[in-house]
Amino acid sequence: MKRDPTLPILIAVSIILLAIGPILPRWAMFLINVSLCYGIVVLGMMLLMRTGVVSFGHGLYYCLGAYAAGTLDQVYKISDMAVMLIAAMIATAVVSAALGLLLRKYRDIFFAMLSLAFSMILYGLLVKTSALGSSDGFNIAATKLAGITVAGTPVERYARYALTVGFAFLAGAFMHKYLNSHMGRLALAIRDNELRVEYMGASVRNVIHVNYVISAVMAGIGGALAAIAVGHIDPEMAYWTTSGEFVFVGILSGTGNILAPFLGAFIFETIRSFAYEYSPNTWQMALGITMLVVIMFLPGGLWSLFTRGRKAA
Amino acid sequence: MGQLLAVVIDGLNYSSWLFIIAVGLTLIYGVMKILNIAHGSLYALGAYSAASLGGYWIKHGYPPMGSYAVMLLAAILVGLIAGPLIERGLLRFMYGKDEIVLVLVTYAVFLILEDFVKLAWGVDPYFIAEPYGLLGNFTVGRLTYPNYNLVVFGAAVFIGAVLAWVLARTRQGKMLLAVIHDREMSAAMGINVGRVYFITFTVGAMLGALGGALTAPMISVQPGIGAETIVLAFAVVVIGGLGSLPGAALAALLVGIVRSAAVHYRPELDLFSIYLVMAVVLIMRPKGLFSAQEARKI
Numbered sequence: 001m002k003r004d005p006t007l008p009i010l011i012a013v014s015i016i017l018l019a020i021g022p023i024l025p026r027w028a029m030f031l032i033n034v035s036l037c038y039g040i041v042v043l044g045m046m047l048l049m050r051t052g053v054v055s056f057g058h059g060l061y062y063c064l065g066a067y068a069a070g071t072l073d074q075v076y077k078i079s080d081m082a083v084m085l086i087a088a089m090i091a092t093a094v095v096s097a098a099l100g101l102l103l104r105k106y107r108d109i110f111f112a113m114l115s116l117a118f119s120m121i122l123y124g125l126l127v128k129t130s131a132l133g134s135s136d137g138f139n140i141a142a143t144k145l146a147g148i149t150v151a152g153t154p155v156e157r158y159a160r161y162a163l164t165v166g167f168a169f170l171a172g173a174f175m176h177k178y179l180n181s182h183m184g185r186l187a188l189a190i191r192d193n194e195l196r197v198e199y200m201g202a203s204v205r206n207v208i209h210v211n212y213v214i215s216a217v218m219a220g221i222g223g224a225l226a227a228i229a230v231g232h233i234d235p236e237m238a239y240w241t242t243s244g245e246f247v248f249v250g251i252l253s254g255t256g257n258i259l260a261p262f263l264g265a266f267i268f269e270t271i272r273s274f275a276y277e278y279s280p281n282t283w284q285m286a287l288g289i290t291m292l293v294v295i296m297f298l299p300g301g302l303w304s305l306f307t308r309g310r311k312a313a
Numbered sequence: 314m315g316q317l318l319a320v321v322i323d324g325l326n327y328s329s330w331l332f333i334i335a336v337g338l339t340l341i342y343g344v345m346k347i348l349n350i351a352h353g354s355l356y357a358l359g360a361y362s363a364a365s366l367g368g369y370w371i372k373h374g375y376p377p378m379g380s381y382a383v384m385l386l387a388a389i390l391v392g393l394i395a396g397p398l399i400e401r402g403l404l405r406f407m408y409g410k411d412e413i414v415l416v417l418v419t420y421a422v423f424l425i426l427e428d429f430v431k432l433a434w435g436v437d438p439y440f441i442a443e444p445y446g447l448l449g450n451f452t453v454g455r456l457t458y459p460n461y462n463l464v465v466f467g468a469a470v471f472i473g474a475v476l477a478w479v480l481a482r483t484r485q486g487k488m489l490l491a492v493i494h495d496r497e498m499s500a501a502m503g504i505n506v507g508r509v510y511f512i513t514f515t516v517g518a519m520l521g522a523l524g525g526a527l528t529a530p531m532i533s534v535q536p537g538i539g540a541e542t543i544v545l546a547f548a549v550v551v552i553g554g555l556g557s558l559p560g561a562a563l564a565a566l567l568v569g570i571v572r573s574a575a576v577h578y579r580p581e582l583d584l585f586s587i588y589l590v591m592a593v594v595l596i597m598r599p600k601g602l603f604s605a606q607e608a609r610k611i
Binding site: 012051054056102106108109110113114116118119123124127131231237241244247248251264282287288290291295296 | 341345398403406412413414416417418420421422423424425428429432435518540544547548551555571580581582583584585589590591592595596599600
């Protein structure tokens with residue numbers, strides 16, 4: 001049996017990204033930073049998709065993570081990135097654990113629609129909360145990293161970038177371990193045949209619940225990192241089109257490997273930034289056509305291009 | 314008392330609008346099991362076509378009353394062109410795929426049409442307010458409403474009644490019900506299922522475009538109206554039970570009244586209230602208010 005090269009690749013890419021960071025032009029650094037944030041969210045989506053459920057409301061946790069981080073800065077004047085991330089993780093874990101109690105009973109389109117309703121509830125609340133900037137959102141300044149002030153120093157950008165790379169690595173490594181664990185393998189079994197999994201003595205609802213919480217926390221981390229990187233947040237992060245984009249990138253990437261979401265997110269963000277620059281009114285059209293092509297000809301996503309011809313491990 | 318009356322009237326206005334945008338969606342889902350996100354784009358296309366055709370009509374000094382007919386025509390044209398194009402050109406290759414995959418396919422169509430609208434009409438808003446004020450006003454107590462609201466209400470009742478009549482009383486309607494009940498069996502009995510799908514989708518598309526055309530005089534027609542509307546239509550359809558006509562009517566009424574009460578008493582809960590209703594209904598009745606029991610399949 002061939003050794004699985006995923007983990008070595010993940011480590012190598014993370015080290016390379018950290019090493020080339022200082023010499024990257026600003027735009028490339030930002031692009032990589034934002035795609036990695038996105039990739040972490042899609043990594044969580046991938047876990048749900050492997051479990052056979054699709055959330056059309058993951059913008060909820062993306063937004064919640066970002067607002068948890070932002071509120072710390074805005075209201076409590078705590079602007080340490082490490083604290084912000086911890087707050088984002090706690091907030092998303094608590095909310096998803098509670099909502100998961102309901103969602104675990106739902107499947108297919110009902111799971112998608114109920115999660116969409118929850119995310120639109122947050123959107124509806126934030127749009128009307130003037131203390132948090134209503135529909136304009138607000139700027140956030142993450143000035144410290146674990147107690148050390150980085151704002152205004154030459155390493156300010158690099159610190160944010162390195163933080164994202166670090167978290168992307170941790171998220172990827174964790175997910176890789178998790179997918180190969182007992183729980184992780186149950187996910188695919190549930191997607192194939194839920195009833196058989198029940199007959200064999202595993203609780204489908206528990207697995208869905210746990211995976212939902214994990215994917216929500218990942219979305220929260222991605223949201224908080226994106227908020228730190230961009231420096232601005234608004235309720236649009238919880239709007240259904242944001243969640244639709246996550247599903248889109250998930251389908252585009254495929255669920256075969258933890259590297260797929262990062263690759264898919266990078267391609268997506270690259271297309272988006274260039275399309276915004278050169279043809280702002282046709283980029284959604286390009287996305288739509290790409291999506292149709294992927295659904296029709298590459299049901300396994302872009303990742304299946306790499307595994308074609310050989311048996312998936 | 315006056316405020317309560319205002320809540321009811323505003324609620325009814327909003328409910329009629331909700332019903333019109335949701336009825337095509339629930340029809341398509343009921344027959345084809347496709348939750349059609351592109352319905353939002355058809356709504357936008359209808360609104361834009363109505364705004365530009367109606368605007369053209371009024372600008373050239375034709376009798377303003379004719380603008381209603383022109384706007385209706387615009388909606389029918391959009392339905393007749395876009396509906397068959399989407400169904401024949403794309404969806405028919407997708408039948409039999411997973412429901413979630415079908416949602417994504419229509420999401421892709423939605424993205425494509427969003428940009429099509431921007432390419433065809435630009436990103437500046439369109440206004441066609443004339444038909445809104447043309448019919449005069451009616452007063453209830455101390456409140457004045459444009460009669461156009463009655464047109465929307467009438468349209469909602471008319472559409473609902475016609476659909477109910479077609480489904481219950483005509484041969485085509487019974488064939489449709491047979492297809493909803495069991496697609497394979499009805500095909501075996503000689504019903505042309507492909508044609509039923511084709512007609513259903515076209516009619517659904519037309520209803521979506523009609524919703525847009527009716528709304529155009531009340532709003533500024535601009536990019537993003539499709540995304541805003543489809544998610545409301547989702548809420549209504551899911552609350553009512555996917556594919557149920559009476560469900561959509563009841564859900565539209567419920568959501569309309571709740572939202573209007575929220576707007577009058579607690580304006581900050583405006584959008585929130587709608588999705589709260591959706592979440593609560595889904596929690597109490599996972600498949601919506603009106604839904605058929607399904608046998609568990611292994």
